[in-house]
Structures are given as C-alpha cells and as structure tokens.
Amino acid sequence: xxxxxxxxxxxxxxxxxxxxxxxxxxxxxxxxxxxxxxxxxxxxxxxxxxxxxxxxxxxxxxxxxxxxxxxxxxxxxxxxxxxxxxxxxxxxxxxxxxxxxxxxxxxxxxxxxxxxxxxxxxxxxxxxxxxxxxxxxxxxxxxxxxxxxxxxxxxxxxxxxxxxxxxxxxxxxxxxxxxxxxxxxxxxxxxxxxxxxxxxxxxxxxxxxxxxxxxxxxxxxxxxxxxxxxxxxxxxxxxxxxxxxxxxxxxxxxxxxxxxxxxxxxxxxxxxxxxxxxxx
Amino acid sequence: xxxxxxxxxxxxxxxxxxxxxxxxxxxxxxxxxxxxxxxxxxxxxxxxxxxxxxxxxxxxxxxxxxxxxxxxxxxxxxxxxxxxxxxxxxxxxxxxxxxxxxxxxxxxxxxxxxxxxxxxxxxxxxxxxxxxxxxxxxxxxxxxxxxxxxxxxxxxxxxxxxxxxxxxxxxxxxxxxxxxxxxxxxxxxxxxxxxxxxxxxxxxxxxxxxxxxxxxxxxxxxxxxxxxxxxxxxxxxxxxxxxxxxxxxxxxxxxxxxxxxxxxxxxxxxxxxxxxxxxxxxxxx
Numbered sequence: 001x002x003x004x005x006x007x008x009x010x011x012x013x014x015x016x017x018x019x020x021x022x023x024x025x026x027x028x029x030x031x032x033x034x035x036x037x038x039x040x041x042x043x044x045x046x047x048x049x050x051x052x053x054x055x056x057x058x059x060x061x062x063x064x065x066x067x068x069x070x071x072x073x074x075x076x077x078x079x080x081x082x083x084x085x086x087x088x089x090x091x092x093x094x095x096x097x098x099x100x101x102x103x104x105x106x107x108x109x110x111x112x113x114x115x116x117x118x119x120x121x122x123x124x125x126x127x128x129x130x131x132x133x134x135x136x137x138x139x140x141x142x143x144x145x146x147x148x149x150x151x152x153x154x155x156x157x158x159x160x161x162x163x164x165x166x167x168x169x170x171x172x173x174x175x176x177x178x179x180x181x182x183x184x185x186x187x188x189x190x191x192x193x194x195x196x197x198x199x200x201x202x203x204x205x206x207x208x209x210x211x212x213x214x215x216x217x218x219x220x221x222x223x224x225x226x227x228x229x230x231x232x233x234x235x236x237x238x239x240x241x242x243x244x245x246x247x248x249x250x251x252x253x254x255x256x257x258x259x260x261x262x263x264x265x266x267x268x269x270x271x272x273x274x275x276x277x278x279x280x
Numbered sequence: 281x282x283x284x285x286x287x288x289x290x291x292x293x294x295x296x297x298x299x300x301x302x303x304x305x306x307x308x309x310x311x312x313x314x315x316x317x318x319x320x321x322x323x324x325x326x327x328x329x330x331x332x333x334x335x336x337x338x339x340x341x342x343x344x345x346x347x348x349x350x351x352x353x354x355x356x357x358x359x360x361x362x363x364x365x366x367x368x369x370x371x372x373x374x375x376x377x378x379x380x381x382x383x384x385x386x387x388x389x390x391x392x393x394x395x396x397x398x399x400x401x402x403x404x405x406x407x408x409x410x411x412x413x414x415x416x417x418x419x420x421x422x423x424x425x426x427x428x429x430x431x432x433x434x435x436x437x438x439x440x441x442x443x444x445x446x447x448x449x450x451x452x453x454x455x456x457x458x459x460x461x462x463x464x465x466x467x468x469x470x471x472x473x474x475x476x477x478x479x480x481x482x483x484x485x486x487x488x489x490x491x492x493x494x495x496x497x498x499x500x501x502x503x504x505x506x507x508x509x510x511x512x513x514x515x516x517x518x519x520x521x522x523x524x525x526x527x528x529x530x531x532x533x534x535x536x537x538x539x540x541x542x543x544x545x546x547x548x549x550x551x552x553x554x555x556x557x558x559x560x561x562x563x564x565x
Contacts (some may be wrong), residue, residue, distance in 0.1 A: 030416035035501075036333045037526035054335040063418050063512060064501035066522050077407050078416055179525070207526035 027276045029268055031062040032071050032083035039178050039208045039226035040068060043118035044084050044247050048266045059271025068180075072250065079252045080276060082268060084116075086180065087246040088153035096248045098259035104248040106155045115262070116249070119157070119241035120181050121225045125215060126238050132199065133221040135167045136175075139192050140242040148191060152184040155244040170198035177204075177211025177224030184243060185224060212237065305543070312540035315339065315533035324537060330503045332523065332531040339534040341541065343505050347420075347513040348489055348545070350506065351499065354424025355431055355488040360481055362428070363435030364470075367477075370436070371443040372465055390433035398497030401426040406498055415510035418500030423513065426494050431484035438483060442476020443469060475556050482553045489545055492517040516542045 034041035036056070045051040050058050065071045071083040076093045087104055090096055096104055099116060108114035122140055124133045139145050142164030146156040175185070182205050189201045206214065208225040212233055215223035229239050249265055251257065257279060264280070267273040316324060319339045327340015370382060405425050410417030450472050454464035470477065500512025501522060519538050527535050 028416070030410075030418075035522040035526075036331070037523055037531070042333075056331060056334055060504050061502045061512060063416065064503075064514070064522065066496060070497070073402070074418075077403065078410060080410075080416065207528075210526065210528050213528065 028080060028274055029276055029279075030074075030078050030081040031059050031269060031271070032074050032081055033058055033062045033064055033269065034068075034071065035064055035066060037207065037209070039118075039180050040084070040086060040247060042208075043227050044116065045269075047116045047118075047247070048262060048269060050266065050269050057270050059269060061271065062269070075250050075252055079254050082249065082251050084247050084249050087248050088183070090248050090250065093253065094250045095253050095255060095258075096250055097257065099249055099265065100262050101259055104246045106246075109155050109244055109246050110157075114246060117155075117244050117246040118227055120154070120178070120184070120243040120245060121223075121228060121239040121241050123212070123215060123223045123225060123229065123233075123237040123239040124221065126236055129238075130171075130221055132169050132171050132173055135169055135196075136173055136192060136199075136201070136222060137240050137242075139164045139195070140188060141240055144191065145188060145242065148187050149184060149243040152187060152243075154184060155246065157241050157244050164195070166195040168198075169196060172200045172202065173222070174220040175201065175203045175222045175224055176206050176214040176220040177222075178208040178226035179205045180226040180245070181205075181224045308536065308540050308543055311533065312537035315530060315537040318530050319534065319537075324534070325541070328505065330519070332527070332534065337530065339530070341516065341519065341538055343503050344514050344516045344519050344538070345541065346505060347499075348515040348517070348542075350420050350513060351423045351427060351495065351515055352485055352488045354420055354509070355427035356481070356485060358424060358428025359431040359435055359484055359488075363432045363480070363484070364439050364477060366432070367436050367439035367443055367480075368465055368470070370440050372461075372469070386433050386436050389429075390437070394430065394491060394494040395497075397426050397430055398494040401494060401498035409510065413510055414508075415512075416500070418498060418512050419510045420499070420506050420513045421509040423495050423499040423515075424509070426498050427488045427491055430491060430494065431488050434484045434487055435477075435480045438480030439473070439477045442473040442480070445476065446472045478556045479553060482549055482556065486546060486549050489515075489549070490517060490542070492521050496521055516545075 042051075045056060045058065046053070050056060063074065065074060065083075068085045068089045071085050072089055072091060072094055075081040075083045087096075098104070099114065102108050102113045104114050104116070109117045122137050124137065141158055141161055143161040144164050146158055146161050149156045182203075185203060189203060193199060193201060203224075204211075204214075204220065208223075208227055211220070211223040211225060212229075214220040216236055223237065225239070226245070228241075229237055249260065255276075257276075260279065264273065268279070273279060319327075324339055324341060325345070326342050327338065328342050329338040329340050330343070331338040366386075370379065370386075374382060401422055405422045406417035406419075408417070409415070409419060409422055413421075446469055450468050451464055454468040455461070459467070495515050496518045499515065499518060501514045501518050502512035503514050503519075504512065506513045516538050520535050520542075523531070523535055
C-alpha cells in the first residue's frame with residue numbers, strides 16, 4: 001500500500017515540476033473578445049476591420065466572454081490582456097488606451113477624431129408607423145431625452161435639441177432590440193411615462209438583429225439597435241441616433257503602454273501580433 | 281376506493297415527470313432537425329469552424345464536442361480519486377466527531393451555485409495558471425479543476441453510501457484473514473461497492489458535461505482544438521449559452537442542435553448507468 005501511495009506522490013511531484021519548469025514567463029498577449037452575435041463586437045470588428053462584412057478574421061485563440069463586464073474583469077486580473085468595451089463600462093481598475101493618439105472621450109467622438117464608436121439607433125418602419133412611436137422617438141432626441149443619455153454615461157449626438165412637451169397620446173408601445181441599450185432605455189421610458197401617463201411602454205431586449213426583424217414584421221413598434229442599420233435595413237427603416245457609445249480599447253492597469261495605433265489593434269485582434277514586445 | 285384515489289394521484293405525479301422528459305426529447309430533436317437538414321449531419325458534427333455570422337455561415341461543432349470530452353475527462357482525473365478516497369475516509373476512518381461536520385460541508389459543496397464556482401475559478405485558478413504555467417490561464421486545466429471540485433459531492437455521497445452498504449462481514453472477514461485495514465478496504469470493500477461507486481462517477485460525469493456557467497467563466501471559450509491543457513477550449517454548453525440570446529434563423533437552429541448533441545451524450549451516460557446497475561447485483565447498489 002505504501003508503495004502505491006509513494007508512487008502516486010512521486011509521479012505527481014515530477015509532473016508538477018516538469019510542467020512548471022516548461023512554463024514560460026512569456027509576454028504573450030491575451031486577446032479578449034465577445035461572442036459572434038454581440039452588438040459591441042459587431043461594431044468593433046467592423047470599425048477596426050476584423051470583419052469585411054462577410055468573413056470574420058478574429059484571432060482564433062481569442063478568449064470569448066459573454067458580457068462587457070466580464071471583459072473588463074478579465075482585463076483587470078490578467079496583466080497581458082487586451083479587450084474592448086463600451087465606454088460606459090470602463091472603471092478605474094483598468095486602463096483605456098488612446099488610439100492613434102486620441103483619447104476615447106465625448107469630445108473626441110463628437111469632433112470625429114476618435115473613430116471607434118457606434119450609435120444607438122431607434123427605428124420605425126418607413127411606412128405605417130404609429131404617431132405614438134414617432135412621439136416616443138421625438139422624446140428620445142429631445143433636450144430632456146438627451147440629458148438622460150448623458151447622465152447614463154453615453155454621448156448625446158444632438159446638442160441643439162428642442163424641448164419636448166407632452167403629447168397627450170394614449171395607448172401601448174412595444175419596443176424590441178439591443179441588450180446594450182437596456183440601461184439607458186429603462187430610464188428614458190420612466191421619464192417618458194411621466195410626461196404621458198396614459199401610454200404603456202413594453203420593452204423586449206432581444207438583440208439588435210432580432211429587434212429589427214420584430215419591427216419589420218409588426219411585432220413591435222420601435223426597434224432599438226446598438227449598431228447603425230445596414231444598407232438593406234435602411235431602405236425599410238427610418239433610424240434616429242439618440243446616443244453615441246465610444247468603444248474603448250482596454251488593457252491591464254500594469255501595462256506600460258498608454259497608446260496604440262489602430263493598425264496595431266487590428267493586427268492584435270487578428271492574431272498577427274502575439275507578443276507585447278512587438279507592440280510599438 | 282381510497283386506495284384508488286391515492287394510486288391515481290401518484291400515477292399523475294409520475295406521468296408529469298415522464299411527460300417532461302418526453303416533451304424535452306421531442307422538442308429538442310424537432311428543433312435540431314432544420315439545422316441538421318441545412319448544414320448536413322456530418323459537416324455539423326465534424327466541422328472545425330463555427331462562424332455563424334460569416335457569409336456564408338459555417339456551423340461545425342467538432343471542436344466543442346472534443347472540448348466537452350476533454351474538460352469532462354479532466355474533471356474525472358481530479359474528481360474521481362479525491363472523491364472516492366474521501367468517501368473511503370468518511371466511511372471507514374473518520375472519527376464520529378468530525379463526521380457530522382464533514383458530511384455537512386460536503387452537502388454544502390453540492391449546494392454552492394455554479395456561478396460562485398465560476399468566480400472562484402476566475403479570480404483564483406485562472407490567474408494562478410497564467411502566473412505559474414504557460415498561456416493566459418483560461419484553459420482546459422482551469423475548467424477541469426473547477427469541474428473536478430464540482431463533481432466531488434456527487435461522487436462522495438454516492439460512493440460513501442455504497443461503501444457503507446457493503447455487509448460488515450466482508451470487511452471483518454478480510455481482517456480476520458490477516459489483511460491490513462488498507463488491504464481490506466482496497467481489495468474487498470471497494471470491489472464489493474464497485475457498482476455504487478461507478479454510479480457516483482457516472483452521475484458526476486453527467487454533472488460535469490452539463491455544467492455551463494462555471495465553465496464559461498474559466499475556459500476562455502475560443503473555438504479551437506486545444507493542443508495542450510493550457511489552451512482555451514469551448515464546450516457544447518458554453519456555445520449554447522454564449523450565443524443563445526442573440527441567435528436567429530439557422531444560427532438558432534444550430535444552437536438547438538448543439539443542445540441535441542449534448543442530450544445524446546447524457547442519454548449515452550444513462551445507458552452506461554443502466555448497464556452498470558444491471559451488470560452487477562452485488563452489494564452497495
């Protein structure tokens with residue numbers, strides 16, 4: 001019996017040392033991305049040219065996480081990580097990189113210097129949309145609506161918005177679309193109902209693409225999308241951007257790098273550059 | 281009359297659970313059928329590329345099948361020895377004083393929600409592997425360790441019960457013949473409780489292969505065929521939970537089909553369980 005135990009112990013110890021000595025203190029980049037159908041990933045992949053609209057060329061060994069917060073957390077604990085996340089989710093525990101020398105902030109997005117951002121769009125069918133749906137959208141882009149967008153941590157695209165006044169309409173309004181919009185849309189809905197107490201607003205968070213389908217088939221009155229409409233969608237839907245969301249490129253706090261070129265971001269996310277030593 | 285009422289009541293209850301299984305079976309395979317029809321069964325099962333949003337899309341789950349098998353095997357390597365030996369300790373060595381507390385703790389282990397295991401893995405195991413071995417820690421190894429701990433309570437409880445169910449005479453007979461305590465346990469007690477222990481292990485495997493949340497948080501979920509245990513891996517369950525929320529059309533059907541494959545795995549496991557229990561009518565079952 002002792003012999004068996006001794007053998008197991010010895011095998012365990014030797015295996016451990018073999019592996020740990022073989023393990024290298026490397027500088028390999030941990031690439032963190034989101035699942036295929038995430039709106040954030042869709043926007044990011046397109047903006048940094050990981051996807052040409054047909055084929056996605058993301059590094060195959062990239063870690064896939066299921067939410068923005070998880071991406072931030074994994075970046076927080078991994079010294080070699082790089083990820084991207086909505087600017088609203090950036091905390092003090094991670095570092096945001098300037099891309100091509102431009103910081104990711106409201107001002108730079110508005111003046112067009114920071115290129116990695118996406119709009120949050122509310123859309124209605126081009127024909128046959130209800131007055132109520134249009135009224136809700138006019139609230140979204142109004143001064144009051146835009147103020148809520150800013151307090152929620154996003155960027156208001158419309159500085160000179162007009163003031164919204166209650167329409168006195170009544171009825172039921174169904175919205176469907178992106179999960180990324182949830183935080184901001186719940187607040188907007190609350191405030192809108194204060195103006196128009198006779199309106200019931202129901203929101204389903206199904207993802208941008210599914211939301212567009214629902215809206216076109218008449219299952220919902222308004223679609224909320226966390227990406228710009230594609231060409232064929234634009235033909236059938238009227239879209240109104242009510243918020244902008246910068247997508248920040250984030251790294252671990254201990255990463256010495258402060259800025260990165262967009263070309264380098266593309267190469268890292270394609271897996272063409274694997275080591276932090278090659279990042280200039 | 282009274283007995284009849286009770287009988288029907290029990291019958292209805294059992295029909296509910298059987299009906300649930302039948303319904304799940306029916307809907308998962310019906311839901312999977314369109315995807316298998318579009319993609320083809322063989323390309324679906326053996327394809328190495330899963331690119332649902334590409335044009336044209338690719339739906340191959342081979343890497344994930346292998347991933348699920350790797351991670352489950354890893355969990356067994358860790359969970360089975362630890363679990364079985366713990367059961368031996370609890371059944372034969374453990375002083376009465378410690379036993380109550382220990383038994384409670386094992387039960388507690390079973391009750392911990394899987395997301396908590398995930399956090400534990402993400403905060404402790406993943407960084408540990410990244411710092412001490414190669415890679416970034418999100419790996420087959422991390423998932424195996426987390427799952428190995430998660431299957432412990434199942435294996436321990438079932439094994440312990442079956443060890444205790446072995447007639448005392450077996451053990452005492454071995455001792456009387458001059459065997460040491462260890463010899464009696466390993467050469468008499470464990471073989472006698474074999475089918476019970478195997479049942480525990482198979483139930484543990486079932487838990488490991490079906491576990492989702494904890495695995496998603498530590499496995500990295502890259503859709504590759506891992507070459508080493510330090511590489512990332514995506515399991516069938518991870519693939520479902522990652523993309524379920526957004527998917528539509530063929531993509532959605534393909535995810536349901538992924539679920540169907542998982543379901544087949546579970547059915548096979550149950551078949552194995554049936555064979556084990558049928559094959560041996562020894563003590564401990």
